[in-house]
Amino acid sequence: MTFAALGVPSSLAQILEQQGITTPTPIQAATLPDSLAGRDVLGRGRTGSGKTYAFLLPLVARLDKSKLPAMPRKPRALILAPTRELVGQIHASLAPLAKAAGLSTVVIYGGVGQGPQTTALKKGVDVVIACPGRLEDLMGQGYADLSAIEVTILDEADHMADLGFLPGVRRIMDKTPRNGQRMLFSATLDKAIDVLVKRFLTDPATHEADSAQSPVGTxxxxxxxxxxxxxxxxxxxxxxxxxxxxxxxxxxxxxxxxxxxxxxxxxxxxxxxxxxxxxxxxxxxxxxxxxxxxxxxxxxxxxxxxxxxxxxxxxxxxxxxxxxxxxxxxxxxxxxxxxxxxxxxxxxxxxxxxxxxxxxxxxxxxxxxxxxxxxxxxxxxAPGERTLVPGGLVVDVPVSTGGGRSTGGNAQRKRARRTGQTNGQSRRGNPTTYTSESGSAPAGGGQRRRSGGGQGSAGGQGGQASGGGQGGGGNRRRRGGQGGQSGASAPRSGGHSASSFSRGR
The missing domain is CATH 3.40.50.300 (P-loop containing nucleotide triphosphate hydrolases)
Structure with a gap:
C-alpha cells in the first residue's frame, strides 16, 4: 500500500517521501480514503500511530483543491489540540505540506503574547492550529471568525476531555459551518467523546487501529x-x-x-x-x-x-x-x-x-x-557505558515563570539547575522523600542566585549539603562554587541530598 494508492495527491506524497515516509500506518490506511473523499471521520489510534498525517493530508488536499483565498480574520481550516507542545508539533508536521500547497498557517496558544497571533489573523491565514482557551479569547475579541471554516479537526479529543476543555471545544465547534468536513481523532473513545461525535459529526466513517488498549509488540x-x-x-x-x-x-x-x-x-x-x-x-x-x-x-x-x-x-x-x-x-x-x-x-x-x-x-x-x-x-x-557530566545541564532562566525577562542592570536570574524548597510539603498529597545512602543533609529552602554573596554550597541559604562548607559566595564558577562543593556528587558514591515531592496527582 502506498499513499498514492490511497488517493493522496502526488505532490504531498513526494513531501512525505523526502522525509523517508513511504508506507502508510494502519490508521492512515484506514481513514485516508474516506477523509480524502470529504467524509466526516472518527478515528481511534494510540499516540505514535500516525494520526497527525491521517488528518493533515486530507486537510491540505482539500484546501489546495478549493483554491479559496485566505480572508482577514476568517481562517479556512481549524485544528484543535489540548497542549501547546502538541500544537507546535502538528505545525511542524504541517509546515512542509502547507508550503508545497502555498498555504499560510498560524499557531494559537496561551503563555505567550497574543500580538503575533492577532496580526496573522487580521492579515488572513488558511490554517489555524490552536489550544481551545486562547482561541476562544481571540474569538471574543473579534480577531477570529470561524464562519468560513472548511475543515475542522479535533486531535487527542479524549485528552481534551480529561483536561476539562470540552465545554470550550463545543462553543468553538458551534461557530463552524455545519456543512464543513469534520474529523475527530482520539486514543480512546468514551461517553464524553460520544457527545462530540453525535453533536458535530455527520454520518462519520469510524475506524480503529492500534487502540490504546492494545500494547505495542516492540x-x-x-x-x-x-x-x-x-x-x-x-x-x-x-x-x-x-x-x-x-x-x-x-x-x-x-x-x-x-x-x-x-x-x-x-x-x-x-x-x-x-x-x-x-x-x-x-x-x-x-x-x-x-x-x-x-x-x-x-x-x-x-x-x-x-x-x-x-x-x-x-x-x-x-x-x-x-x-x-x-x-x-x-x-x-x-x-x-x-x-x-x-x-x-x-x-x-x-x-x-x-x-x-x-x-x-x-x-x-x-x-x-x-x-x-x-x-x-x-x-x-539501559545498556552502554554510564556517562556523568559534572553539574548536569546548566541553563539560565528568568526568575519569573511568566516568560518575561527582568529589566535593569542588576536583574537577578537563577539557573534551571537551582536549589529550591525541596524538603517542604507539597501543595497536594503526601510527600515522597528521596534520601541519600550517605545521609547528607536536606537541601535548604533558599534560592541560589547567579550573583551576590552568601553560602556557596549547593544547599543554598537554608541548609548545607554534606560536602559543602561555607563557600566563596559571589561569582560562582559554572561547575560549582569557588569555596564549597555540592554534596550531590556522582551516584556511585552516594551523594544524593534529601528531597521530597508529592505522590499525589
Whole structure:
C-alpha cells in the first residue's frame, strides 16, 4: 500500500517521501480514503500511530483543491489540540505540506503574547492550529471568525476531555459551518467523546487501529521493585546510559525536584510541566530534541502527542493513577515500529496499585527486585557505558515563570539547575522523600542566585549539603562554587541530598 494508492495527491506524497515516509500506518490506511473523499471521520489510534498525517493530508488536499483565498480574520481550516507542545508539533508536521500547497498557517496558544497571533489573523491565514482557551479569547475579541471554516479537526479529543476543555471545544465547534468536513481523532473513545461525535459529526466513517488498549509488540515492559531510598540512585544509573530517556512523575513539583536531582548527579536533564512559561517549555524541549539534555522529566503533559526521535527508554518514576495514562506515557517510545523499553519503579506499598495498573493496561511486565545502582538488570534495560557530566545541564532562566525577562542592570536570574524548597510539603498529597545512602543533609529552602554573596554550597541559604562548607559566595564558577562543593556528587558514591515531592496527582 502506498499513499498514492490511497488517493493522496502526488505532490504531498513526494513531501512525505523526502522525509523517508513511504508506507502508510494502519490508521492512515484506514481513514485516508474516506477523509480524502470529504467524509466526516472518527478515528481511534494510540499516540505514535500516525494520526497527525491521517488528518493533515486530507486537510491540505482539500484546501489546495478549493483554491479559496485566505480572508482577514476568517481562517479556512481549524485544528484543535489540548497542549501547546502538541500544537507546535502538528505545525511542524504541517509546515512542509502547507508550503508545497502555498498555504499560510498560524499557531494559537496561551503563555505567550497574543500580538503575533492577532496580526496573522487580521492579515488572513488558511490554517489555524490552536489550544481551545486562547482561541476562544481571540474569538471574543473579534480577531477570529470561524464562519468560513472548511475543515475542522479535533486531535487527542479524549485528552481534551480529561483536561476539562470540552465545554470550550463545543462553543468553538458551534461557530463552524455545519456543512464543513469534520474529523475527530482520539486514543480512546468514551461517553464524553460520544457527545462530540453525535453533536458535530455527520454520518462519520469510524475506524480503529492500534487502540490504546492494545500494547505495542516492540515495547518491552519491566517493573523494578526497590526501596524508596534507592529510587533516585537507580534513576541516575538508568538515565546516565546512552540515548534519550523520558521520566514521568505525577506532579509538577515532583518533575522540578527530580530534574534538579538528576542534574546534580551529573545527568543533563530538563523538566516539562504546566508551571513553566511557554518560553521555558520551548527551550527545554529544544534542548531535549538537540540532545543537549539527555533526559526529560515530565508530568502527563508530555504523555500525549510529543514526539522525539529515538527515545529508547521511558521510566515511570511515579506509577500513574490510571492505565490510560500508563499507555500514553509509554507511547513516547517504540514509535513507528522502533524498539523501546518501559520501566515502572515500584516500592513495597505500591505493589497492589502497580499490579492493578498493568492488568488494566493489558500487559504482563517482567518484575525484578533490585537493591540499588549497579544491579545487572539495569545494564540489560539501559545498556552502554554510564556517562556523568559534572553539574548536569546548566541553563539560565528568568526568575519569573511568566516568560518575561527582568529589566535593569542588576536583574537577578537563577539557573534551571537551582536549589529550591525541596524538603517542604507539597501543595497536594503526601510527600515522597528521596534520601541519600550517605545521609547528607536536606537541601535548604533558599534560592541560589547567579550573583551576590552568601553560602556557596549547593544547599543554598537554608541548609548545607554534606560536602559543602561555607563557600566563596559571589561569582560562582559554572561547575560549582569557588569555596564549597555540592554534596550531590556522582551516584556511585552516594551523594544524593534529601528531597521530597508529592505522590499525589
Amino acid at each position: 515495547m518491552h515492559h519491566h517493573v523494578l521493585h526497590l526501596s524508596r531510598e534507592q529510587r533516585v540512585p537507580v534513576l541516575v544509573d538508568l538515565t546516565s546510559a546512552p540515548g534519550r530517556t523520558v521520566v514521568f512523575t505525577r506532579t509538577k513539583y515532583g518533575a522540578k525536584a527530580l530534574a534538579r536531582q538528576l542534574n546534580k548527579s551529573g545527568v543533563p536533564s530538563v523538566e516539562l510541566h504546566g508551571n513553566l512559561s511557554q518560553n521555558a517549555r520551548t527551550r527545554n524541549m529544544e534542548a531535549f530534541h538537540a540532545g543537549t539534555a539527555t533526559t526529560l522529566v515530565a508530568t502527563d503533559i508530555a504523555a500525549r502527542g510529543i514526539h522525539v526521535d529515538d527515545v529508547a527508554l521511558v521510566v515511570h518514576a511515579d506509577p500513574p493513577v490510571e492505565h490510560k495514562a500508563y499507555l500514553h506515557r509509554s507511547g513516547r517510545t517504540a514509535r513507528a515500529g522502533a524498539e523501546g523499553t518501559v520501566i515502572t519503579l515500584m516500592t513495597d506499598e505500591q505493589q497492589r496499585d502497580v499490579r492493578d495498573l498493568t492488568r488494566l493496561a493489558g500487559i504482563k511486565p517482567t518484575t525484578t527486585k533490585v537493591n540499588g545502582p549497579g544491579h545487572p538488570v539495569l545494564e540489560q534495560l
